[in-house]
Amino acid sequence: MSGPVTLSTKRSSFWPVVVLCLGLALVPVVAVLTKQGHWVSLTTQMMILALAALSLDLILGIGGLLSFGHAAFIGLGAYTTGILIQEGKGDLLIALPMSLAVSGLFAFVTGIVALRTRGVVFIMITLAFGQMAFFAAQALYAYGGDDGLTLDGRSTVFGLKLLSNKIVFYYLTFACLAGCLLLLQRLSRARFGRVLLGARDNAVRMETLGYDVFRVRLMAYVLSGMIAGLAGFLLANHTEFVSPAYAAWQRSGDLIFMVIIGGVGSLWGAVGGALTYLLLEEGLSGLTEHWKVIFGPLIILFVLLTHGGIDGVVARVRDRLAGGRHD
């Protein structure tokens, strides 16, 4: 998965990140002022999926590992939270660490197997593990099985029902997304990220330099799984519902598309890509029942025409502006 994805560590993404974060921070304000309250909930959902796409970009973009089972981590986080809420132990202080632990453990165990493989085999193994999680969720008859499970409410915080306020929940989600974005950007430019990127370009070379490539990839895989698990925790609370569909392979495919639209390996692009993807889906599905007929070709055209997704477009615009100033 290298190819056009060069220099992702060099390119500054300061302004795109600022614009993205400011924009998202202002959504509830604008929505309330214009009396379009449903946008708060809609944007919360989009940010949750953007968080999952961001976590995928760490291993796909920087690590070069195309995981096709990433939705499983969302599902695990969501089910852990949902089951705890149903069992009366849904407080954030229990549900959040448990969701992270379960998704992280799943990433660790499946990563030990999957990361010994490369290329198509890796894609197929991650898909298989993802489907295992999906069918396991379907088999949870005590918790709704096929139909999913409607929850009694959201997680409490120290026993308080803070998260039922949708503005509070919006900003919690926003903080998770912005925090993880900054964390991963920092990480990708630090020593760890350099090794992960080096292994993407030339794994044998990294081993002859003395790096344990498997261990580094496993660490990234677990971190990525935990962030997707965090997205699952948020999703279960947001929708007050959990369903096997959260872990379905179609959702894993959506996440890959979001990352590609945004520009593989740019991190902020994954967030922008997810928002674009979901806004487009939202807009088109309001127009016609057969929106997928338009959506599919549109996505393909977008990928073909932009060369490097949203991040690539922004970089070229910036280069042109910078070039103009020097002339």
Next chain:
Amino acid sequence: MIDPAVHRPVLQIEGLEKSFGALRVTNGVSLSVKPGEIHALIGPNGAGKTTLIHQIAGLLKPDAGHILFDGQDITAASMPQRARLGLARTFQITSIIPSLTALGNVALAVQAGADKPLGFWKPVDSDDVLNKPAQSLLDTVGLGGRAGVVAGQLSHGEKRALEIAMALALKPRVILLDEPMAGMGHEESARLTDLLKSLKGTYAMLLVEHDMEAVFSLADCVSVLVDGHVLATGTADQVRNDPQVRAAYLGDEAF
């Protein structure tokens, strides 16, 4: 004054064997490299030179025999373990990280031996702990002025020099050089020969090379590999005048 420790081989290979199916690519190879010397390994194409280097570096596991590094058996050690002991290598086909700059490539090699090779927080681009030694290594190999160039865009000769800088960054005791002059013009290989000559004495090197001019001007000791076994070992002159070697490989026009 002869200190026996200095003359003990730092790298010793004993009875190494490797087959791919029915093909015996390494057939009982034994050789040793002493500290600070350049031991050249020559032989016709298909003699099994690269396969031998791969086994010493740990990319391939031998079927039988032993590899000793400073007296320690490393036959079963992994590639990263060997690298950390002080065994560095370059590749026959240029092997760098193309999307990083020249400086970034060497800094990444310096980082492998740093205190916290996997730090999560501090940005590497401004990390002088890595970048200063990396810059001075680039200066050593003559790439000081090319530090900011993306490695994928360097010329062939520059990439080969970059590989050597990366190997030196590991502070190795032994460097395995797999055809470092391959694909180079006369001028470039002359420059690389000078570089290797300046490193001789500080590092022990096992040099696989087809460029006979380079081999005979650099090597303290030459081994000739034919059909997976060592036909002769000796000084450049001894090997040059060995009738078996003449018949098998060099041909009279090489002299």
